[in-house]
Amino acid sequence: xxxxxxxxxxLKAGRLAVIWLIAILGMLxxxxxxxxxxxxxxxxxxxxxxxxxxxxxxxxxATGQQVDINNFDFSPMSLTIEAGAxxxxxxxxxxxxxxxxxxxxxxxxxxPLDTDDAFSVTFAKPGTYTYFCSVHPKMVGTIIVRAK
Amino acid sequence: xxxLDEFSTSAAQSATSRRGFLKCGAWAGAGxxxxxxxxxxxxxxxxFGRSAEAAxxxxxxxxxxxxxxxxxAPNPDAAGTFTEAIGKVRALAVQPAFMxxxxxxxxxxxxxxxxxAAEIIKGANLDVHYVPGEHDVLADDGKTFFERFSRSANGxxxxxxxxxxxxxxxxxxxxxxGGYGHLGEDQLRWLEADLKPxxxxxxxxxFTHIPLWLVxxxxxxxxxxxxxAMTYLKRFGSVTVLNGHIHQVIQKIEGNVSxxxxxxxxxPQPAPGTAPNPGPMKVEAGRLKSLLGIAEVKLVSVREPLAxxxxxxxA
Numbered sequence: 059x060x061x062x063x064x065x066x067x068x069l070k071a072g073r074l075a076v077i078w079l080i081a082i083l084g085m086l087x088x089x090x091x092x093x094x095x096x097x098x099x100x101x102x103x104x105x106x107x108x109x110x111x112x113x114x115x116x117x118x119x120a121t122g123q124q125v126d127i128n129n130f131d132f133s134p135m136s137l138t139i140e141a142g143a144x145x146x147x148x149x150x151x152x153x154x155x156x157x158x159x160x161x162x163x164x165x166x167x168x169x170p171l172d173t174d175d176a177f178s179v180t181f182a183k184p185g186t187y188t189y190f191c192s193v194h195p196k197m198v199g200t201i202i203v204r205a206k
Numbered sequence: 207x208x209x210l211d212e213f214s215t216s217a218a219q220s221a222t223s224r225r226g227f228l229k230c231g232a233w234a235g236a237g238x239x240x241x242x243x244x245x246x247x248x249x250x251x252x253x254f255g256r257s258a259e260a261a262x263x264x265x266x267x268x269x270x271x272x273x274x275x276x277x278x279a280p281n282p283d284a285a286g287t288f289t290e291a292i293g294k295v296r297a298l299a300v301q302p303a304f305m306x307x308x309x310x311x312x313x314x315x316x317x318x319x320x321x322x323a324a325e326i327i328k329g330a331n332l333d334v335h336y337v338p339g340e341h342d343v344l345a346d347d348g349k350t351f352f353e354r355f356s357r358s359a360n361g362x363x364x365x366x367x368x369x370x371x372x373x374x375x376x377x378x379x380x381x382x383x384g385g386y387g388h389l390g391e392d393q394l395r396w397l398e399a400d401l402k403p404x405x406x407x408x409x410x411x412x413f414t415h416i417p418l419w420l421v422x423x424x425x426x427x428x429x430x431x432x433x434x435a436m437t438y439l440k441r442f443g444s445v446t447v448l449n450g451h452i453h454q455v456i457q458k459i460e461g462n463v464s465x466x467x468x469x470x471x472x473x474p475q476p477a478p479g480t481a482p483n484p485g486p487m488k489v490e491a492g493r494l495k496s497l498l499g500i501a502e503v504k505l506v507s508v509r510e511p512l513a514x515x516x517x518x519x520x521a
Contacts, residue, residue: 130483152278153485154314156344160383170314170344173278190383193340194484196426198383 124148125199127155127171127191132199140206141184148176155197160188167192264368264505265302267295267332268413270450271470273341274323275313280489281498284313284472285322290519291471291500292329298502303367305332308450308468309339309378309415311351320354335365339415339451340378348379362393364400368505371404373397375414377429387416387429387451394431398438406441409505413448419458419465422478427452439463448501452484455516466514469499495520 126133127149139145147157149171157168157177165187168177181187184205191197269291276284295305307327312319320342327334336355338348348361357363357374364373375397377387389397401410412418418435420428429435439445445463453475458465473486474497481487489497499518 130485151485154341154344172314188383190381192381193344194426195381195383195385196424 127151127197130155130194130197132189132191132197135198136200136202138202138204139181141203142180142182142206143203144178144180145201146176146178147171149173154193155191156193157189158192160190160198264370265298265300266367266503267298267302267305267330268308268448268468268501268503269295269305269327269471270308270468270501271310271339271453271472272307272323272326273310273313273470273472274326275316275319276472276486278486280486280491280494281473285326287495287498287519288323288471289326289329290495291498292326294500294517294519295330295332295502300504302332302502305330305334306372306374306413306448307334307336307355308413308448309337310341310450310470311336311339311355312342313472315342315344315346315348315350317350320350324354335372335374335413337361337374337376337414338378340381343378360393360396362396370409370411370505371401373400373410373412375412375435377414377416377418377432385430386420386426387414387432389414389429389431389435394434394438397435401438401442404442407443409444409446410439410442411446411448411503412439415449416451417449417456417465417467418447419460421452421456421467425478425484427478427484436463446503448503452478454497457514466501468501469497469516469518471498471500471519474498 123145125147149155154170154172159165166179181203184203187201272288273284311323338351342351361376377389418429418432447465449467452467453470456467475484476487496518504513
């Protein structure tokens with residue numbers, strides 16, 4: 059009936075490489091960036107990957123850790139990352155969703171994400187961050203941030 | 207969950223009268239015809255069984271879930287079907303006194319979506335009472351919605367017409383993770399005070415976006431503090447609760463309280479539990495308009511219940 063999973067294969071293929079890339083970038087850039095609270099950024103209409111400058115002027119494309127929104131679920135529902143890593147949520151459903159931290163007040167909050175929109179957060183501080191979709195509050199997820 | 211369970215129990219216990227009778231005729235057309243008769247809801251199929259009383263009573267129309275901005279399967283043109291629905295309202299044999307819109311006016315809370323909706327609604331040439339859906343408050347806590355459509359500082363309000371007391375509630379703000387629709391303490395206190403001076407024989411019509419009873423827990427189709435609201439409503443002889451949100455007609459009667467959800471004018475959603483998720487039903491083009499529609503509600507001065515007629519767009 060629905061074509062929810064159309065973008066999954068591409069995302070899965072690059073995931074392992076992306077994890078290593080993020081770990082390396084985190085080591086290189088972590089101290090210099092002075093990360094504090096989670097910082098969020100909407101990825102625009104098409105969720106374009108973020109370009110991170112490497113030392114020596116080399117540009118590397120880092121899509122970061124991915125959470126896919128498919129079939130009214132966050133996948134993976136629980137994601138463990140190292141402090142300083144960046145998480146990008148991409149909505150593959152044909153209905154809008156949001157990504158809002160469960161804290162009061164929320165420590166991160168996306169704008170409405172229409173189909174194929176993306177939203178990113180960089181997590182600086184270790185801890186457990188629960189979040190949900192404020193349009194469909196039954197959709198919940200967790201980001202576990204470990205100290206480096 | 208406990209609150210919702212309690213709600214069902216308390217509502218059932220308040221069943222002091224079975225007069226709150228409501229039934230619904232749905233067919234290929236576009237509306238719910240509500241009739242409040244002798245203070246009690248009843249339904250009549252539009253186009254048949256219409257009696258002379260109908261002309262003397264209060265008629266109003268419920269429209270819901272117009273989702274202006276939605277453009278995917280099964281409906282690439284939500285503005286088009288909404289325009290068609292307003293056309294159905296204009297074509298009603300008895301012109302309604304006003305309309306209510308039970309939320310999700312827009313799809314993404316964009317100013318242009320609200321403005322398009324308002325422009326289409328103007329075509330009905332009727333006064334419209336709105337409540338927001340969660341799609342209307344996605345940005346800036348609903349400021350864009352409220353500055354266009356709100357009638358009170360808080361957003362919730364009540365009014366009286368032809369002896370019927372109408373209450374507009376908001377249950378799409380302050381969602382919590384894993385939760386349901388929520389009314390909140392402030393609004394519940396206001397509701398209690400608003401109803402207090404009314405006699406128990408006053409017919410009450412409550413409208414809000416998310417159903418005030420638990421339609422389906424897995425999809426969050428319910429309101430977690432509705433039980434408290436029902437404690438204020440249970441003393442009344444006739445209470446009619448009109449909701450949207452679930453894009454299909456479902457009704458339930460508990461004692462004097464009749465609950466009714468309306469069709470969307472944009473896209474249908476699956477019956478509870480019949481699909482992996484509550485996303486839009488991908489129905490073929492020929493079937494779409496039989497699953498969209500409006501609702502007309504009537505109050506007549508006879509000893510009959512209030513009537514609701516759901517009219518799909520394709521008649």
